[in-house]
Amino acid sequence: MLVLTNGTLIDGTGKEPIEKAVVVIEANTIKSVGPEIAYPEGSPVIDLGGRVIMPGLIDCHLHLGGFVIDDPNWQFSSRSFMPWFSSFLWDYLRHFAKRRRLAIENGVTTIRSAGDNYPDITKLRDRIELGKLTGPRIFAPGPIFTAPGGHPAGTIYRRNRYIVEHATRQVDDAEVAREEVRKLAEGGVDCIKAVYSRINLMDLAHDVPQLDLRVLEATVDEAHRHNLRTMVHAGSPEETRNAVTVGADSIEHGIGPDGDPIEFTDTLIAMMVDKGTYYVPTVAVSWALKNTYPGFLAKVKATVKKLHDSSVKIATGTDSGMPGVVIGKSIHIEMDLLVEAGLSPMEAIVTATRNAAGNLGQEHHLGTIEEGKLADIIVVSGNPLEQASKTGEIEMVIKNGEVSINRLRKGRFPQA
């Protein structure tokens, strides 16, 4: 048992903060929470000295095996390859220790990695789940469904046969797609991802094969039969409309890299609200690309604002793994960008907590500090209601009831 007292509770539901809150954690679960909570005498107590206590953050779209490079202009070259490759290999051999640490250090206790080598990714997830490795909870689709030669199989992965084989499923037949989904469901993936887009992210031309709409429909339908949620990468208004129509649970990015804003018509928005489709705008990666594609970021923000005002549920995703967006750190940037787009800081917090959990189908377990939820909790020194990215001023991280980081005990801050 662990008792946290004297916290300013932002519980992730969007409700007003509660001062002098007490949170009682028993094993991996939040046992009780509120302003005046009794707890057994002699329990270990940590006085938070009025600091903000909130749910662990959730990043619904990143690439765990991607780059950990701050510079958005970084490019492959004969000079950059070896330093990148050796640091990647070193981390890969340590089961992505650096990436796991960056997530936890930044209070990101849950991630959805949007397409990885399978079954490596589910094995890593299980090792973390069993407590053999520290790291965020991983939700993973494993391989990405795409057309033969489609993105990313025929684009960024095309020179690496191993990755194409393990991280993609190139399908052009609805029955084959169903069969592949069934196999992955049995193998234990958490969701299914499909790329339904003609955009070649290598040179941004609209020239790669696109998943057949009937194949996408079969993929989504079969996933739902196995209780797996679906994330769809769409890049044009028409693609987005089609993806929502066939039942995609979340639309990722939702804007073409050439800056074409997706026209979310009133009909499409009404459909998304009606079906509960989430929008994961990955604003952080647009921010990283702001000099390469002038005007792009403003369009993404306008889209976020329009959908949010129309009650479409927004969930945080950063697309970390792209140069310029680093796992963990980028979620705080995403929070500020959502506020710049027009959300209140509290609403931005909800997108990274309750909404993100809902997007993963985990609203009963994660995303809020409420009785019965899993104890994924962070304590921050600043006030994220003044500036959302203060979520990055981490003092304490608790995941699954276990304290991963505790700077309050080091004596840097006097106990209240």
Ligand SMILES: [Zn+2]
């Ligand atoms: Zn991505």
